[in-house]
Amino acid sequence: MRNGNLCYYEQSALFEGMMQKPACLEAEKEVSPGMNRKELEAELQRLQHDLEDLEETIGFNLLNTSAHISGRQVRKDEESLSALRERIAGITRLLQARQR
DSSP states (O other), rough: OOBBBOHHHHHHHHHHHTTTTOHHHHOOOOTTOOOOOHHHHHHHHHHHHHHHHHHHHHHHHHHHHHHHOOHHHHHHHHHHHHHHHHHHHHHHHHHHHOOO
């Protein structure tokens, strides 16, 4: 891994399920109602960055590799993307509710 970015071989291995996701993609910080606005905004920014990284990695592997990608792996990746999007939406709603 170079500065938080996966190299080509790491992306391929990750996508083919041969290695675990790096900590930056696995980190699941709990969002509690007691978090202040700055903490929520920092968590939102982190999640958005993680989502962009994951979308980029998946897109690269789907479009630029000749490796066979199983339907199971595609579903797993879609679930990961969906979970990140849900967490982002939840924090966004919480921030909007606090703004009122």
